[in-house]
Amino acid sequence: MKKKIAIIGAGIAGLTLANFLKKFTNYEFMVYEKEESLSLEEGYGIQLAANSIKILNEINFEKINNEKIFNPKKLDFYNIKNEKICDLDLSKFNTNESRYTTLQRSILIEFLKEDIYTQYLRFGKKIKEVSELKDKILIKFDDNTNDLVDFVLAADGIFSNTRSFFEKKKNEPKFKKAIAVRVILNSKSDLNISDENISLLLGSNNHIVLYPINKKKELNLVCIMRCKKFDPDNTNQLIKDLVLKQNPKLKNIFDNEIKSWPLYFTPKILPSSNKKVFYIGDAFNGFLPTLAQGAGQSIESAYEIFNLLKETKLDSYTYFELRSKKAKIVRRRSNFNFFTFHFSSSLMQNIRNIFLKFLVKRKTFIEFYLGKVYKS
Secondary structure, eight states: OOOOOEEEEESHHHHHHHHHHHHOOOOOEEOOSSSSOOOOTTOEEEEHHHHHHHHHTTTGGSOOGGGEEEOOOOOEETTTOOOOOEEEEGGGGOOOSSOEEEEEHHHHHHHHHTTTTTHHHEHHHHHHHHEEETTEEEEEETSSOOOEEEEEEOSSOOOOOHHHHSSOOOOOEEEEEEEEEEEESOOTTOOOOTTTTEEOOOOOOOOEEEEEOSSSEEEEEEEEOOOOSOOOOHHHHHHIIIIIITTGOOOOOGGSOEEEEEEOOOSSOOOOTTTTTTEEEEGGGOOOOOGGHHHHHHHHHHHHHHHHTTTTTHHHHHHHHHHHHHHHHHHHHHHHHHHHHHHSHHHHHHHHHHHHHHHTTTTHHHHEEEEEEOOO
């Protein structure tokens, strides 16, 4: 008899796993999403390293419309005055088939849902109750439907509702005392940057990332700013106080529609306490965005679970050891980047910039710092 899987959450992690299960296994599965529709908001950019693209190519991502993605070759470092510090060659981790890619999140979701949407995806499904029944898990939803499954794969984000039903030990996400602001630009405006590359502007208590998200070279801009609390009504004033005071010439890049959100992270990496329940993507561990690995790690964790299922080797210990090893690396580097990107002292900024110029030319450092992240 086929084993049955409930995937909770129709984000990148859940839909990636669903595609692999559909194409390569005989498992029965259903994706349950608590919202009434998929989030297909245009403009929200994501970055995927070559290892993530290699995984996606197994489910035919290479056939995606090439006009809707971009392949930056370099990461350019600037100070907040828009003066270039150095650059890092990202293409050294590429292959002919898999290259560092930037795109809108909505484009990836559209691709992932194509073969799943009709038959394997159910909306408006919020868990009301769970119980164990004859070595299976009975999930009851608040619309009075239910499902009896062999495994629950939780892919419902950093504030995972699924965790609250299965875990006694709390691991509540913590506010990092920072916010993110997003703006979509149709051009590089007056900025002295290359629209072929990812640009990183480092300031005091803030940094700005810009990168093209398609062949039209529309730019996704994300500005991370330190602040003690999140107040969306105060976002424009915070930009003026933290960013524009350091460089008034950046005003034009914030003229378009601004969206903001608080930055949270998961304080600990904890294993599942139920041998039938597994967490993937941000539900496993929520990272800071300073290594641009949120989407990539969602894809990787889904792929790890898929391989264990395919080989009938899925158990709590094996998966946790595999996933936590990579998650700890990404977590440490994301935290370190957050720390070094935001130096408030001009002396520390100058020292950091000197080290950056030196380190980007050292193959051994780049292989150690990024290679362990970008390679599967």
